Amino acid sequence: MLIFKYLTQETLNVTIRLMLKDMFYGLCDLVYPPNCLICKKFLPRHESDTFRNFTIVKPTEVLCLSCLNKIDYNRPPFCPKCSRHLGKNFEHPRCQDCSTSNPHFDFAWAACLYHDPLRHLIHKFKYHQKTLLSPLFSKLIISFIREYNLDIEQFDIITPIPLFPSRLRERGYNQSQLLAQTIAQTFNINLSLNNLIRVQNTKNQTLLSKKERWTNIHKAFRIKNLKQFSEKSILLIDDLLTTGATASEAARTIKSAGVKTVGVLTLAIA
Numbered sequence: 001m002l003i004f005k006y007l008t009q010e011t012l013n014v015t016i017r018l019m020l021k022d023m024f025y026g027l028c029d030l031v032y033p034p035n036c037l038i039c040k041k042f043l044p045r046h047e048s049d050t051f052r053n054f055t056i057v058k059p060t061e062v063l064c065l066s067c068l069n070k071i072d073y074n075r076p077p078f079c080p081k082c083s084r085h086l087g088k089n090f091e092h093p094r095c096q097d098c099s100t101s102n103p104h105f106d107f108a109w110a111a112c113l114y115h116d117p118l119r120h121l122i123h124k125f126k127y128h129q130k131t132l133l134s135p136l137f138s139k140l141i142i143s144f145i146r147e148y149n150l151d152i153e154q155f156d157i158i159t160p161i162p163l164f165p166s167r168l169r170e171r172g173y174n175q176s177q178l179l180a181q182t183i184a185q186t187f188n189i190n191l192s193l194n195n196l197i198r199v200q201n202t203k204n205q206t207l208l209s210k211k212e213r214w215t216n217i218h219k220a221f222r223i224k225n226l227k228q229f230s231e232k233s234i235l236l237i238d239d240l241l242t243t244g245a246t247a248s249e250a251a252r253t254i255k256s257a258g259v260k261t262v263g264v265l266t267l268a269i270a
């Protein structure tokens, strides 16, 4: 404390502020170590923005630029039904999956491809409490919508694919809801969190074959209030579209409420 005697009031204020700031960052680093989630490289903080706005984790602060650049974006030509990249087969009207299964949603948009490092990050997001990935994932989805000028404004309501209550309790959050909240807020669309509900505690789809996924998810959802969705266009949000079975079953359930359109928007497509 003796050193403070020789400091002016102004310098003292700055010193105290810097000390407080260091303590604040120290605490932040304990909660969210600022290392890239993939390569573990230390990530320098952007001090002023972070401190002033109290935005502890900014999108780029979970991944280094080099790992961020390794994420594969979904690109045209798209399957008109599920947006799966058609590659060299784009003379076919739909991808192979949509030709054989014909899902109940009207169309789906997926921002990225389910390749590493994104596959690894989605796994952390869902099963390892890494909710700090939500701003980055939302940003990837929002930039995809903007890049392809997708008409998201046609939707009246955004709703996440719900989890079964016991799974939600176990996990503590619904990863699709975290994405849905930011997307609804960004595009100023109503968010519905409790009308589409999960009534069956289905087996984890990732453990099942393509065919089993369709039977496993059958009748897994219910609408509480049909009137709330009636005559509306609904956008379903999920983290991942694989066979499309989950989104299709949710869309089939929603369509029983007499809706106009059911679209699906996901972070990635496998």
Ligand SMILES: [Zn+2]
Binding pocket: 036, 037, 038, 039, 040, 041, 063, 064, 065, 066, 067, 068
């Ligand atoms: Zn990295």
Ligand SMILES: [Zn+2]
Binding pocket: 079, 080, 081, 082, 083, 084, 094, 095, 096, 097, 098, 099
């Ligand atoms: Zn398709």
